[in-house]
Amino acid sequence: MNTTPEIWFLTGSQHLYGPAALKQVAANAEVIATALDADASIPAKIVFKPIVTTPDEIRAACIEASASSSCAGLITWMHTFSPAKMWIGGLSRLTKPICHLHTQFNRDIPWGEIDMNFMNLNQSAHGGREYGHMLTRMRISRRVIVGHWEDKKVRAQLADWAAVAAGWAAMQSLKVVRFGDNMRQVSVTEGDKVEAEQVFGISVNTHGVGDLVAVVNEAFDKDVDALCAEYADTYELVPELAKGGDRHDSLREAARIELGLRRFLEDGGYGAYADTFEDLHGLVQLPGLPTQRLMADGYGFGAEGDWKHAALVHVIKVMGAAKGGGASFMEDYTYHFDPAGARCLGSHMLEICPTIADAKPRCEIHPLGIGGKADPVRLVFNASTGPAINVSLVDLGNRFRMIVNAVESVKIPQPMPKLPVARVLWDAKPDLATAAEAWIQAGGAHHTAFSFDVDVEQVEMLAEMAGVECVVIDESTAMRSFKQDLRVGEVYYGIRGL
Ligand code: MN
Numbered sequence: 238m239n240t241t242p243e244i245w246f247l248t249g250s251q252h253l254y255g256p257a258a259l260k261q262v263a264a265n266a267e268v269i270a271t272a273l274d275a276d277a278s279i280p281a282k283i284v285f286k287p288i289v290t291t292p293d294e295i296r297a298a299c300i301e302a303s304a305s306s307s308c309a310g311l312i313t314w315m316h317t318f319s320p321a322k323m324w325i326g327g328l329s330r331l332t333k334p335i336c337h338l339h340t341q342f343n344r345d346i347p348w349g350e351i352d353m354n355f356m357n358l359n360q361s362a363h364g365g366r367e368y369g370h371m372l373t374r375m376r377i378s379r380r381v382i383v384g385h386w387e388d389k390k391v392r393a394q395l396a397d398w399a400a401v402a403a404g405w406a407a408m409q410s411l412k413v414v415r416f417g418d419n420m421r422q423v424s425v426t427e428g429d430k431v432e433a434e435q436v437f438g439i440s441v442n443t444h445g446v447g448d449l450v451a452v453v454n455e456a457f458d459k460d461v462d463a464l465c466a467e468y469a470d471t472y473e474l475v476p477e478l479a480k481g482g483d484r485h486d487s488l489r490e491a492a493r494i495e496l497g498l499r500r501f502l503e504d505g506g507y508g509a510y511a512d513t514f515e516d517l518h519g520l521v522q523l524p525g526l527p528t529q530r531l532m533a534d535g536y537g538f539g540a541e542g543d544w545k546h547a548a549l550v551h552v553i554k555v556m557g558a559a560k561g562g563g564a565s566f567m568e569d570y571t572y573h574f575d576p577a578g579a580r581c582l583g584s585h586m587l588e589i590c591p592t593i594a595d596a597k598p599r600c601e602i603h604p605l606g607i608g609g610k611a612d613p614v615r616l617v618f619n620a621s622t623g624p625a626i627n628v629s630l631v632d633l634g635n636r637f638r639m640i641v642n643a644v645e646s647v648k649i650p651q652p653m654p655k656l657p658v659a660r661v662l663w664d665a666k667p668d669l670a671t672a673a674e675a676w677i678q679a680g681g682a683h684h685t686a687f688s689f690d691v692d693v694e695q696v697e698m699l700a701e702m703a704g705v706e707c708v709v710i711d712e713s714t715a716m717r718s719f720k721q722d723l724r725v726g727e728v729y730y731g732i733r734g735l
Pocket of ligand 1 (some may be wrong): 540541568583684
């Protein structure tokens with residue numbers, strides 16, 4: 238759904254060292270930018286920009302970056318000293334995220350050759366500090382990456398940051414459609430949509446479900462036929478849903494809903510949507526299979542009117558797109574309090590994304606106890622295993638908070654033949670008791686975005702770009718300091734929000 242974003246590579250210097258030195262600065266910067274652009278692990282186009290050496294050049298470059306719809310962020314590097322008062326005019330106008338790459342062109346000190354010319358040309362060690370001081374003084378949050386630009390670890394950090402910048406760019410123009418309102422009486426799925434647009438750029442608007450039904454009803458039978466054939470090729474269809482099976486009409490109804498939903502989202506330019514089982518007038522089934530497939534194509538989804546997690550699922554999918562392990566809407570469902578290692582079973586009543594499946598999903602039909610509609614078709618599978626995260630976005634009344642928990646998706650030890658939904662079993666870090674206590678103290682939702690491709694640090698980066706609080710629950714979490722972090726957050730983010 239998204240084109241590869243551009244990251245602009247901007248190099249600071251000054252005129253103190255003469256034109257020959259500046260020529261070398263420009264040449265070296267272009268070598269680095271070209272090498273980063275050629276690195277397939279970095280999910281962005283790295284665009285070399287002419288070096289900047291005066292306040293006017295810096296201001297012009299920052300204004301150009303801010304105005305560019307293709308620029309998702311800036312990598313800035315100080316090849317030499319670049320007196321930081323020169324950067325005030327530009328930085329105060331910059332609206333894009335910054336990654337300060339604190340590197341230098343040469344990896345090693347040329348012991349036998351080093352002289353004062355070399356020293357004048359390669360001043361990142363102090364030039365980067367002068368620049369960093371200004372960003373700190375201006376209270377501009379940014380990523381700082383230290384190390385040689387050819388180092389694998391530096392490249393991996395750049396890749397992770399660029400992925401977050403792409404997610405942030407997507408978030409700022411994200412349109413979310415809600416079919417129906419919030420599930421009655423539910424708190425955490427509610428929130429301030431005006432504030433969300435101001436803080437994150439996401440615009441959340443509603444359509445009566447009847448508007449969707451009208452589009453669903455326009456789907457052509459031949460398209461329904463073709464989509465049912467695709468289902469049969471892609472999934473293990475249970476016989477009753479297959480062509481000629483007793484319940485094939487239900488599969489056709491799911492296909493009709495998918496065609497309508499997809500067209501509605503495409504026509505409206507929406508990247509995410511929420512629905513609710515309490516408002517399905519005119520829809521024959523609660524969308525299960527259709528929503529699972531739309532999520533697999535990158536759309537964000539939130540159930541029960543949960544527009545915040547719909548948005549978050551889309552953004553997390555953009556952030557993880559280059560890694561390909563999958564992400565889904567998720568809910569903490571039920572616990573396994575085994576003294577040998579407590580686990581949480583994550584699932585939803587239907588809507589888990591098949592990008593996290595460990596094998597070809599089965600396509601099944603079962604009754605749904607709520608909503609009062611026809612039995613919905615859904616994909617059923619176990620999730621892959623490995624390190625993952627659950628991330629949540631909540632509205633605390635005066636501000637938003639992100640909560641992220643590192644988890645390990647583990648093998649499900651026994652078959653669950655009677656469970657008609659997709660599921661994940663995870664080991665929450667540092668352990669379920671601490672993770673759940675911390676999550677509850679932080680006010681985290683029961684809905685989350687689950688991802689194998691985005692890590693805790695990237696969620697922290699996203700929150701920094703948005704200027705919102707992020708609390709982390711991982712291996713190092715201890716309740717005493719965690720609660721203190723929440724108290725500090727109340728003050729720091731409470732003041733910032735005024
Ligand atoms: Mn739910």
